[in-house]
Amino acid sequence: MNNFSDIVAYVRVVEAHSFVAAAQTLGMSPSAISKAVSRLEERLGARLLNRTTRSLSLTDVGASFYERCREALGQLDHAESEVSESRGIPRGRLRVDVPVSLGRRIIVPALPRFIAQYPEISVHMSMNDRVTDLVQEGIDAALRVGNLSDSSLVARRIAQLRGVTCASPEFIERYGMPKEPGDLPPEHCLQMFKVGNNQTREWTFRKGDVEHKILPAARLAFSDPESAVAAAVSGAGFVRSLDFTVEAQIASGLLQPVLEDWNDGAYWPVSVVYPQHRQPTAKIRAFIDFVSGLFPQTEASASVRANGPRAPNNTSRPELRARLAAQPIP
Structure with a gap:
């Protein structure tokens, strides 16, 4: 041809x-x-x-x-991977999809080490905060933050990240320090919405057996955490994001955490997912092992179905390197 x-x-x-x-x-x-x-x-x-x-x-x-044509090219890639498997060498084009903040802050800076470690792999990375159809778009593997529901995917959980609620000291001085979640007016809570369906992300607070949910209703809504954090720094209201997206702002005094004793419900898993009909080829396994090393390890690290049961992880989370940021909290 x-x-x-x-x-x-x-x-x-x-x-x-x-x-x-x-x-x-x-x-x-x-x-x-x-x-x-x-x-x-x-x-x-x-x-x-x-x-x-x-x-x-x-x-x-x-x-x-x-x-x-897409199916034929996929078969060719698979055939190439099978030959590589027989040699035990990760090689070929690896198409991955990652959330924007996570990719920009953690994955992209690490890619030079990845391709140096695996000289026969070429990486084609897309970054967006929408949930892509891996099969339709020909993606080999993707990073997802939050609980997974797509039964067509196999997932390996590689990390568990913690959320934090905070606001600027000026905002807290003006409206008061909340003692419990019920003290947070929804109109003072910045909205984060899911790209694609514009659904506002609910905040879950938990202390022991007591759980409280808030649906943010501020007049400002964002699809990415960095914009929401910047608005909170400017005094727009309370924001909830993964702790590493606000670490520098908290350390510098621009933001002040609140309700820290209600954070039992503020943990979100990070997983690598791939279509269940595809075997984890050498290049996919190499990518999973590599990105796993960029995060704290968790007990729930074995490959499981994305919608399957997960054992609870009660281990304390070690500190992740300072520059980590992840996609919006589900």
Whole structure:
């Protein structure tokens, strides 16, 4: 097949929804990607993409052809991985998806060490705070924060991170220090919402057997923790985020933690997930082992189904390195 590279270019354009993004992924120029897709359409005698200056959309034929090509490329990747497995060497292209803050603060800075350790692996990383369809988008593995519900995924829990509620000293002085969760007016609690469905994330407080939930209702809402923390520093209200996203602000006195004795319910797992129909190839196992070393280890580190039961983890969490930040708390 002498147009294999054109097919790869087409698949990457569809996945990235952009000629420019596909070009960056493949290390080519956008014009070269456009010419590759045009050659493929000419060879097939059919239009695969509807192009405008602002958007791309698949034709019916293009959608069907993309599914066949994506499946074929996946089979080729799998065949390559099987050969690598027989040699015991992690190699090939590894496509991973991570939350933006977690990727920016922890994973990306560590990637040079990863590719130095595994010289036959190339990493293609996407970063976003929406829940991606790993199978549909051809992702080998992803990092997720929070409890998982997708039964089509296998997960390995690699960390357990702690949340903290805080506000600026000026805000606390103005409205008072809360002694219990009921003292927190919802309108003073900054909203964090899930990308995709805009659902506001509920806050759960727990002390022993007593649990209290708050649905934030402030007039400011954010999809990422760093923006919410910045708003809290400016005196916008109370914020709840993973402790490492506010560590520097608390240390400098810009934020003050509250209700620390109600934090029994403020722990969230970090997991590496991958489709259950895929065997954890050498490159996926290498990635899991590597990112596990970037976090404190937990007892619940064995691979389990994402919606399966989990044993409680009562061990104390060791301090994670100072620059860690993670995706918005579920």
